[in-house]
Amino acid sequence: WEAAGYLPFSRAKIGSFFQERPVLKNPFLEDALLRGYLRRHLPQEAAFSDLCAFGERVANEVDDWGRECEVTPPRLVHFDPWGRRVDHIVTSPAWKHMKDLSAQEGLVAIGYERSFGEWSRVYQMSKLYIFSPSSGLYTCPLAMTDGAAKVIQSIGVSWPTDEAYSRLTTRQPDRFWTSGQWMTERQGGSDVGSGTETVAVPQTDGSYKLHGFKWFTSATDADMTLTLARIQDRTGATTPGSRGLSLFYAEVSRDEEGRLKGIEVQRLKDKLGTRQMPTAELLLDGLQAHRLSEEGRGVASIANMLTITRIHNSVSAAAAMRRVVQLARDYATRRSAFGKPLKDHPLHIQTLARMEVETRGAFLLVMDVCRLLGREESGMATQLDTHLLRLLTPVVKLYTGKQAVAVVSEGLESFGGQGYIEDTGLPGLLRDAQVLSIWEGTTNVLSLDVLRCVARSSGMVLHAYVTHAKSLLAGASSVSSLAPAVKAVNSALSELEDFVQVAATRAPGYLELAARDLAYSLARIYTGALLIDHACWKGASPSDTYAALRWCEHDLCPVATKQARGCYDPSTPPLDAALVYDR
């Protein structure tokens, strides 16, 4: 036996079975919903051929760069060999390729060229959706770059930001700039108004010097940044709170000796995920800056950036879900257990189908917000659209951020033990998903933003929401297969309206406790309506109907369910606190 080579295991043989790995195929061609959505709303050959070609490039070239970014993370070199402080953030060649590619493919530019009119944002975000999971997190600097361009455009493109604007929105790699967004300081990332200590000292030429410490600054190899600071008066005094914050523009540049001007990079963060991208702590030590907002209007002026980055965040969340589903369904054709491929185990396919329903819901919600953004930017928005965009931006960000973690985590399990193995590239998807609910506003902070936005509009925002959600159901009135889904959304809308009426009669703390459940309800009901609307489109497939039905089996209005259970009654906060601190 031995001599004949029959021993299946020996030093030279480790067995003959090797599992085939999941294969990433063209993410555009693999995504029936994306193509269906675009066929319905943007049936332009130019967009299709560009997305198809880009999808091919992502699968065959870009994905490997993304992996290289992960395995060659950025590092900080404080000193040159001769002891001079240089604070160089050294990034991989792949990270630099991503920058060039982003310019060439117009990943920011498309939003400003507006070649597809009101659908330009949908087109841009579709491209980013294909790119995101393979981008090595380059979508992060792109989000901030887009946000900075939006702020500059909304303030008015003129000196000193005209050059920056043209660089942020160019397709020429050698001119392309990225921007940072430096808001968070050690005392507070959510409560920016109390947490910002950075001061801006006026200079005789009208500019300012910034002195402060920025605790989280991502993609710190950026060429410029937008940031917040308090202007000092002649006595050195500043105004506390949000009303004391102004918005500043600063370029990140170096002197002849290669030293950063007015900035010291203290260290790079050691992070759970997003390791492909540098996130630094920065000492601002006299950074030259220009004020962009009126004094004290910093938060309101950076809000446009928040809108854009939160939408990008949501695109990345939906994209992470889509990617894990694509890989998992491919793997299910290649892996066998108990005598048959995983795809022939109904329980396994049920698990993937549930992930698919979540992914479809997230996609339609995200794209609808992109649609609204596109309408606003092309001057087509009605007041209803404007209200919806304001309300749904925090809603889509907070909801998809949480969905992404759940779906990607489930997705990893569908690869069994291999889903936990680092060099498959799969664990990085989960690590990177975890940040989506933290940065750009945590779930609770955005839930409170939703509440404020509803409260400040004296009912108009909520009215716009209910009106539009109902109009999305209109096409389904004669489609019997969708009847259970339509019924579920209609009754959830009634429950929502009842909740709002009751909540209006309660003390303010009541609504605060309900904020997260309210935001989830808004997300689930609206998504249900979008899935139904899409399933009614003449080009829809039976799977579109099935996805709508499955989605609407969720508790669409958890805020009403929990209200009925007394979850927001004044008795609950002390009970919650006692429970949390029970020893």
Ligand code: UCC
């Ligand atoms: O995390 C960060 C970067 C990560 C990297 C980029 C990733 C991008 C995605 C990539 C995908 C891969 S940067 C840091 C982000 N930080 C935050 O998001 C802060 C979270 N905290 C909040 O959002 C808070 O709600 C604050 C800071 C906005 C609260 O401040 P205030 O001053 O207490 O807020 P107020 O009083 O509610 O708002 C002040 C003004 C008001 O306008 P006026 O004065 O005209 O009434 C608000 O209406 O700002 C306006 N405003 C808004 N407007 C506030 N929030 C908004 C908003 N979201 N939209 C429009």
Ligand code: FAD
């Ligand atoms: P805190 O504000 O201390 O929040 C802690 C907890 O308290 C959270 O769960 C929050 O939801 C909760 N909480 C806070 N207030 C309330 C409330 N009123 N009611 C109920 N719950 C509440 N920031 C930048 O400015 N620029 C960047 O480039 C950047 N990059 C980042 C990169 C990474 C990888 C990470 C992790 C963060 C980055 N951040 C950046 C910072 C990020 O925006 C903040 O961490 C985030 O906004 C939360 O702020 P915080 O860390 O101070 O948390």
